[in-house]
Amino acid sequence: MASSIRVISTSNIHLASQNSDSTRKIELGPWDLQVLLLDLIQVGFLYHYPKANKGTVIQHLKSSLSFTLDFFPQLAGRLAVMDHDDGTSSVFIHCNNTGALFIHALAENLTISDILLPVYLPPIVRSFFPFTEAKNYQGTHKPLFTVQVTELVDGFFMGFTVNHALADGKALFHFLTCWSEISRGGGLLSKPPTMERWFLNGIERPMRIRFPKEGDHEKEKLNSPLLPERVFHFSKAKIVELKAKASSTVGSNHKLSSLQVLMAHLWRAIIRNQGIDPKQKVNFKLVVDIRPRMNPPLGDNYLGNALDDGTLSMTAGELLRQEGLAKAALEMNKVVAMYTEETIVSHLKSWLEDRRILTISEMFGEAVDMGGAPTFNVFGIDFGWGKPVMVRSGPGDKSHGTITVFAGPEEGDIYAEVNLPHEIMETLARDSEFMDAVTPAVGFFTAATIKKMTTTIRSSL
Template sequence: MQQSPVQVVSRRTVKPPPRPRERIPLTTWDLSLLSADYIQKGLLFAPPPCFSTFTHLVDHLQAALADAIATYYPVAGRLAIDQHHDDEGHVVGCSVSVDCAGQGVEVLEAVADGVAVADVVPPDADVPSVVRSFFPLNEAVNYDGHERPLFVVQVTELADGVFVGFVYNHALSDGTAFWNFINAWAEIARVRLLPSPGGPRVLASRTPPLFERWSPDGTGAAAAPVVLPYADLEGHIARPTMPPPPQRDRMLHFSAESLAALKERARQELLAAGDTAGAAAVTSFQALSSLLWRCFVRARRTAPEQEVVFRASANNRGRLRPPLPAEYFGNAINAVSTEAVRASELLTRGHGWAAAAVGRAVAAHTDAGIRALAAAWAAKPGLSAFRLFDPNAMFISSSPRFDMYGCDFGWGEALAVRGGKANKYDGKVSLFPGREGGGSIDAEVVLTPEHMVALEQDDEFWAAVSPDVQPARKS
């Protein structure tokens, strides 16, 4: 086996200042992710000009991280699993919480010998395998957070740049809260580089995170520990039993103009079909989802009678009544799904119809629907809800609304965003904001080699993909 060019040269534990010990119970949305992989996302930067050595840069990030976890203290905790007993002492179940005892996060310093920025983001090519070496904990699932850190960052020195890879326990929170935390850390790092000595370490302008978990009972009270009807959780954690099949991973760019054209084509098709309501409601997300869904079905050469579905991760915060505040720090996501449709029907009905089908699935995800899903989960708890691989489906996660390029640690905007190997399978798509802004989107597309080759030969798909360029970001 070829040795990775990435070598870890130091490992540090960073702890928050002492505080009263606290337990934060995990609730429905958190627990359903215990079998999923850690989040792996990272930012590629040009060489920072403000540090004498690479170790000095890592020292700077470590000091800012220590300040950040003083506020975001659950990130430095561990998962705790407690058994519950009846009056006779028999085990009736167990619960999981975040034990906020300041156990610490980890910072890894690494060197990628001979690897340049151009090797990490080659134009019009697959994401190189070396990118996976920028992320630790490649085999961990969220359940392992009772022994492993909930957050690990690996700072890798390239020949002409820096990659900062974040590995984060998904049972702790969703992507919205994760990127809020990373942005808070970056903001503190920028402040530390300001010329005024002794400046503030946590900016008062940032709203503090809300750690109290949501309860589905409708009373407005904080969530109590959810007692799962299992004496032991280990046997209910779904871990891969064999290596995953080969897959290819490509980053594809869709400019604001391309997305507008996709949206308008969907709108016109819906108007022609007499669906004025669907035409009025169509969004760029629906239009892009329609393109991906239909082209994936073609690339897989799905049998005409085979039923196919589209799934996506949806943020529950603004859909609940009353809504959860934006600073809610936990998971607030569900998977939404279209109704199943025969592959031949999906392709025959076309772009506008598929966009409207995605729109109906999203529109149906209301407060009532979210609470019904929570009640159904409570009646039959599952610990692997987001292991959603289905050879006849696709799944979209992440969001172009996440402020990934706002994470400036003090030496400028990132050159690119990349993910590790976690949570990837045939038919998985992650959406990122396009670097130039303006509503553009980058899509991380994962398919088997055979299916990716077929997608690369799909004229409709590639007519919508924009040139792989990285211009200066627009406001």
């Protein structure tokens, strides 16, 4: 699978409208400010070439992106910092139409099957994502949104990178869904974005923080090597079996979600295959979308960060007991249920006391952590030539035990990207209790389907 990436062109994409207000500034909210030291958000999709002339794809994507930016002018802007006499700063998104970045690249000799068939994610896929080493605070001079379209022999990969201070995962998927709607010929958006940020009543504005300096926490990044990544497919039928097993332990009075039970299953397997002392505390970290938990709700089209994170802890022994699956799922359920508007506001007031910017080690720590969501509109990201055959998140903000989940092609299916050292991953793959719930699949296809596809593709080359 020897191949290399060659950049063909780079372009700044500006708003299609000439009537943009280049003086508009949008103040970052408290959830946005907290992530300035973290990595950018990255997600990518693998597609077959459209039946139409593939030579028109790049220009069509550039044009449709330009029209979409008319509705999302922040993505074509940059971060702006206003310094204060006391050494603090206020941060804004300056909608100055400097431009989003479009990169056109070529992966010579690389096919779709070269990406789909390996058990582990091929390292070259990480080069399909732009700005993998950048931090969010660098949005003062780096683009807030970048797309890299990498041509393969028989398809292409679209890698998207967005500044996390601008948007969380849900907001990014909202933008991509809108762009794909326009690419397919739509003129108006089904769900236009909500631009302005939410703030606590009575808070002093503009908010002030200690803005990060170039080079902050570089050593922390250098000490976090990229780990092998593997994707596990869980069918709806297998998840139902896990849920029934957990529910039989906790009884009918407790409502467990499919995702919580599946994450408990994964957490148990990861801990079980590391030989951890039964008395040692182990942690699981999850993020909670707070949009629907506010009064009034912020709405699914809120373009910004609207997340809080929660952690649950148990001893390894408690987690690995026979009833550990149900107990872990129930504890996750309790953590999520705690996030009422009152709790969220309390957390924000506590943060306002020191206004600490999160670091990667503080964000993840010694925990298995979950990101992504099976509710993201993965299969709505159709630019006019078909649904993706695979989705992957980029290498940013990943550590030992990071899990990223996406929906599968069949209703109720869930795919989970897992990052672990190779020896632990191999042990996990030999764990019959864990693998019994896994359905063999490649990309968004079962193993049997992909073998037929590969034979057809190879014979046509």
